[in-house]
Amino acid sequence: xxEQAEAVIFDLDGTLMDSMWLWTDIDLEFLNRYGQIPPEDxxxxxxxxxxxxxxxxxxxxxxxxxxxxEIKQEWNRMAFQKYASEVPLKPGASNFLHYLKRLAxxxxxxxxxxxxxxxxxxxxxxxxxxxxxxxxxCDVAKGKPAPDVYLYAAEKLGISxxxxxxxxxxxxxxxxxxxxxxxxxxMEDDFSACRKEEVRRLADYYIRSYDEILDGSYEVLH
Numbered sequence: 629x630x631e632q633a634e635a636v637i638f639d640l641d642g643t644l645m646d647s648m649w650l651w652t653d654i655d656l657e658f659l660n661r662y663g664q665i666p667p668e669d670x671x672x673x674x675x676x677x678x679x680x681x682x683x684x685x686x687x688x689x690x691x692x693x694x695x696x697x698e699i700k701q702e703w704n705r706m707a708f709q710k711y712a713s714e715v716p717l718k719p720g721a722s723n724f725l726h727y728l729k730r731l732a733x734x735x736x737x738x739x740x741x742x743x744x745x746x747x748x749x750x751x752x753x754x755x756x757x758x759x760x761x762x763x764x765x766c767d768v769a770k771g772k773p774a775p776d777v778y779l780y781a782a783e784k785l786g787i788s789x790x791x792x793x794x795x796x797x798x799x800x801x802x803x804x805x806x807x808x809x810x811x812x813x814x815m816e817d818d819f820s821a822c823r824k825e826e827v828r829r830l831a832d833y834y835i836r837s838y839d840e841i842l843d844g845s846y847e848v849l850h
Contacts, residue, residue, distance in 0.1 A: 629813065629833055629841055633793035635785045636728055637778060637810070640739035642797035645749050647715040648819035654706050664690055671819075676772030676800030678765025679703075679742045704744050712748040717755070718815060720838030725758040727842060737762045738781040738794075740771055740801075760785055773800045775808035782808070799823060802830040813846070 630636070642648045655666045674682050683699040686692055692699060728735050735758055739746055743764055750756040761784040768776035782789045794805035797817045805812045814831035815838075816824075828834055834847040 629846055630793055632791065633811070634791040635734040635736070635782070635787040635793070637736045637738050637781045637785075637792050637794045637805075639794070639796045639801050640737055640741050640746055640749070642817040642819055643795050643801070643815045644718060644721055644737070645711075645715050645753075646718055646817075647711070647749070648817060650707060650710050650715070654703065658686075658702070658706070659690060662690060662692060675798055676740060676765075676804065678740050678768075678771035678777075680766045681771050682740075700742065704742055707745055708748055711745045712752050715749050715752070717753045718817075718838065719836070720840070720842070722753065722755060724838035724841055725755050729758045734760045734785045734787060736760055736781040736785055738764075738777045740765045740777075742766070772804035773807060775804055778805050778808035778810060782810075796831070797827070799826050799830055802827065806830065813841075814849075 638644045655670060659666055674685060677685060679700055680696060683696045686699060687696055737746060737759055741764060743762060746762055747756065750759065761781065763777055763781045763784060765771035765777050768780050770776050778794065779789060782792045789809045792810045794810045794812045795815055796802045796805055796812055797815045798820050802812050802814060812831045813833035813835060814827045816834070816836045820827060828849055832850050834849055835841060840846040
């Protein structure tokens with residue numbers, strides 16, 4: 629799978645961390661404060677948006693009286709303890725990350741989440757030293773499916789985009805990596821199970837555990 633790759637880039641939520649479940653609860657609690665409930669299309673609508681883009685969307689769509697920065701600060705506050713103590717790595721991720729570290733493979737995170745929550749989850753799972761850099765959609769002009777965050781990660785790593793291999797879990801993320809000219813392996817995630825067919829159509833490979841990479845049992849899709 630990693631033949632010809634010179635660097636690996638991971639999305640975080642749903643790909644490296646089993647964390648998508650907590651945002652359903654946070655969205656519900658946050659919007660309930662303003663007398664609203666999350667619409668059914670919310671998760672699909674905001675898929676791929678960066679932390680700032682999502683806060684801007686919430687402010688406009690739900691008429692939130694707080695500033696964008698205040699919304700982001702509140703989401704960080706609401707989620708921090710779970711990222712710092714409860715959110716686990718996806719199956720086999722620790723073994724795979726340490727395998728890449730032993731090979732001295734440049735590794736990055738390119739996420740729509742905030743730097744604070746990313747670092748908290750990596751520290752809690754004792755893998756923060758496996759990464760050369762962390763970039764988020766807030767660091768670039770456009771969130772996923774635009775290629776910006778993946779191109780920026782490649783630039784920070786000093787590796788040509790076509791030599792970067794990406795792990796993602798949702799269609800907008802896969803499209804972002806493909807738009808950057810990168811090959812993509814999709815990680816199975818319960819949160820995006822209803823979009824599994826689309827995920828498999830877009831990705832080059834498919835796994836349910838990172839152990840499948842090390843034992844060669846991953847699926848080749850295209």
